[in-house]
Amino acid sequence: MNEPSVDEIGAADRVYRSDVRAARKRLAGRIRKTPVFHTSVAGPNGPVPVTLKLEYLQHGGTFKVRGTFNALLEATASVDQVVIASGGNAGIAAALAAAQLGKACTVVVPESAPHTKVAAMWSHGAEVLWHGTTYAEAYRYAGDLAVERGALRLHADDLPAVVAGAGVVGLELEEQVRGRPSVLVAVGGGGLVAGVAAALGRRQRVIGIESAGLPMLHTALGVDRAPGLRRPRTSSADRIGDIALGIARRYDVRSLLVTDDAIATTRDYLWREFRIVVEFTGAAALAAIQSGVYVPPPGERPVVVLCSANTDLTTS
Known part of the structure; x- marks a missing residue:
């Protein structure tokens, strides 16, 4: 089944802050306003102050x-x-x-x-x-x-209403975190990073973090059309969403790549140090900081979204 390219998406398929604000009203009483946790994590050169958005505590264990x-x-x-x-x-x-x-x-x-x-x-x-x-x-x-x-x-990521709903995470962060630090978000199909970027616009920098083995957003930002790169067979998407790609271009969302080993190490670290259990993808954003792929500028405490927790506890 063919899906529209970014150039074919009409105005009705674009998502703006006003759409995210409307979604927040619609979702009132239906979702959890997940908490944030100010702490420090181990980085390549010592402790790094971060704010963790504990979105894995959302109903169903997922944003x-x-x-x-x-x-x-x-x-x-x-x-x-x-x-x-x-x-x-x-x-x-x-x-x-x-x-x-x-x-x-x-x-x-x-x-x-x-x-x-x-x-x-x-x-x-x-x-x-x-x-x-x-x-x-x-x-x-x-x-x-x-x-x-x-x-x-329904679509996992590439529907305006789905992206707008995910973007409520960004509106919550505006209320929970002082200043305008960078927000690091793991990228799968792109719904979450797109929603947060639509909510925050150019007020804050939004950075997508993805595995170096599956650099779909990273690759798509350098070409005219979202690529159909192969993903694991259990994945809920085989390409970056067109809506997500359009929003990433509109707001200059960066994409940084981390290795699978770095993600696995961070996942283990979260459990060992905080007793936080997240999926492999859920640890990607923090892995960028712990591996040195993202180095916060002096004085910044970046926000890291921990986004999913549906995993087998026996899985390493």
Whole structure:
């Protein structure tokens, strides 16, 4: 299924601060205003002051609940069922939000989807269908299924309402953190970094952090069109979202790359030092600081968003 390029996206597909503010009103009472934690972490040359945004404490263990709720609340009341393709957190978010709003939810997952995340979808009452070995195959089948059932089709990242909902994280940070320090956000499909950038605009620098092995935003910022780079088969996206890419260009969002080893080291560090359990991607933003990829300017205490916690506790 072909998706529009950045140049083909119309005004209705763009997300601005006003959209994020509208999402915050819509989400009132539905989501947690997750706390921040001012601390210091080990850096290459000694302790580095940081502010951790504990978004992994969000309902469902993922920021994606914000965008999913916003999309469902924005949809017409006549929508009674939703379909989404997901390898993990987007499916959990859809299942949770749909259950709370009294809607049926079907999640189409690739055969290699982690059992821990599928079990979480089940726990919220979702119907889970396995189809194909890749997210792309699951995505195509979900589209056909939504048409067949007359259901609302959700996307993990590349819907305006989803991006705007995720952006409420940025509005919360304005209230919780003094000054305007840089905000470091892990990049998967791009919904979170795009939402935060849409919320903050040019008021604060937003920096996307991604694995050097999967530099989708980093690569896309240097070409005319989002690339279809291959991702792990359990991923909920196989390309950077067009909306995310457009916002990144509009607000000069940087992309920095960290190694998988650095991310794994930071993930272990978070557990050892703070008893914080996050997913591999959830540790990427802090890994940029601990590995020296991002060096804060003198006097800055950067904000680091820890965004997801749906992981098997036995996984190293």
